[in-house]
Amino acid sequence: MVEDPARATTPPGSSRRVAVEQKGIEPVLDGERHGTPLSAFTLWFAGNLQYSALAVGAIPTAFLGLSFAQAALALIIGTLIGSLLLSVAATMGPQAGAPQMVQSRGPFGYFGNFLPVALLFLTGFGYFAVNTVLGTYIVRELLGIPFLAALVVVALVQIVIAIIGHDFVHRVERALVVVMAVLFLIITGYGIARGDLGAGGDPGANTLSGAMLMTVAICSSRTFGWAIGASDYTRYLPRGTSRRRLRWAAFSGAAIAGLWMHLLGAAIGTAISPDSPTDLVTQLIPNGLAVLALVALLASTIAGSVLDIYSGSLALLMADIPLRRWVSALLTGILGAALGWWAGHTEGAVFGNFQNFLFLVGYWIGPWLGVTLVDFLVHRRDDVDVDVFYDRTRRVRAGLPAFAIGVAVSIPFMHQSLFTGPIAAAVPQLGDITYWVGGAVAAAAYYFLTRRRETR
Secondary structure, eight states: OOOOTTOOOSOOTTOOSOOOOOOOSSOOOGGGOOOOTHHHHHHHHHHHSSHHHHHHHHHHHHTSOOOHHHHHHHHHHHHHHHHHHHHHHHTHHHHHOSOHHHHTHHHHOTTTTHHHHHHHHHHHHHHHHHHHHHHHHHHHHHHOOOHHHHHHHHHHHHHHHHHHOHHHHHHHHHHHHHHHHHHHHHHHHHHHHHSOTTOOOOOGGGOHHHHHHHHHHHHHHHHHGGGGGGGGGTTTSOTTOOHHHHHHHHHHHHHHHHHHHHHHHHHHHTTOOOSSTTHHHHTTSOHHHHHHHHHHHHHHHHHHHHHHHHHHHHHHHHTTOOOOHHHHHHHHHHHHHHHHHHHHSSGGGHHHHHHHHHHHHHHHHHHHHHHHHHIIIIISSSOOOGGGGGOTTOOOOTHHHHHHHHHHHHGGGOEETTEEOHHHHHOGGGOOOHHHHHHHHHHHHHHHHHHHHHHO
């Protein structure tokens, strides 16, 4: 059955035993809270020190025609913007003690929130599919087994971690940070040595500004895409946790790891034009060391995928579907694995599918984040009534029409291979600024709609 918001069934996380988390989407009570802001640093450092970030960094130099210097500037801007937005979302957790998308019921209403919840579910298992495909190529390379068998192995490991739940997710991320950081140093050395960092760029039909803006969009969306579940991993922190320390911990964890991986990927992209994701490593490093590098990349994909499936699995509970959290995690993982097989079993299409997916998920996250940030920063920054998030009488609120306005206005700016809007087609120098248009318009619409209601 659906979790009762009034119940508190999960014991405090001080216990070191591994047990399946029983809490679903109900608020975390004061007696159940534990942890420090440092957990946000390790979580988002591990979550961003991953293979998909390496692939994102390679896109501007290997496929968009930018030089390393041009790509680096765009990647730095995108990473910092995305990390800042993620860190603000992460600070909402301790105050509310509720998952991120449950808090979204505040501006959207209980039933109005069903649309972003559905999109959260699609995004969760979609990102899970992306990372699982990357991990599958690694396992196939390491073990020499067929794609499907490798995909099943990778998916099962990630699903089990997500099923066990919140505290175990944090433990796994802390353990993986050490392994990944050491092994990624090996990849970094070879990437810098092999990369042609001084070569000029040739973006061609993309135009220089278009390619750079597209890079900012891809890079930032990969980072701020985590915002849809940021509070899921900070909701157990004590209510009095310093917001400034938590924001800095989340920002620095995401930014340091993101900049490392994005810039390394850009360096590798100057020397390699990959068909398969593993080419980023196997064509770079001697065979004797490539195994260690692939192990690091595999660990990183697990770190990212676990977060995707854990947050995505909470969406079904928020839609009032009568499932326990662990069942929802299992279902989300199975669907994500199926999508991963469809998207990834044809090697030459992997990077194109990956780029399109990053665009598509960012298109809705931008407007949602615009509404959410205005609601948090303007209306309830220091005054959170948790009961509002579970009140069915608040059916639909201003956030839903504001979100719809943001998405509608942003459609003409969409620019990727699946669809190009009229403004993007007429002015290719803009690249793809859909995220920023949608987010800004939705934020402004929500602000004025709620201000008008208050003046009445």
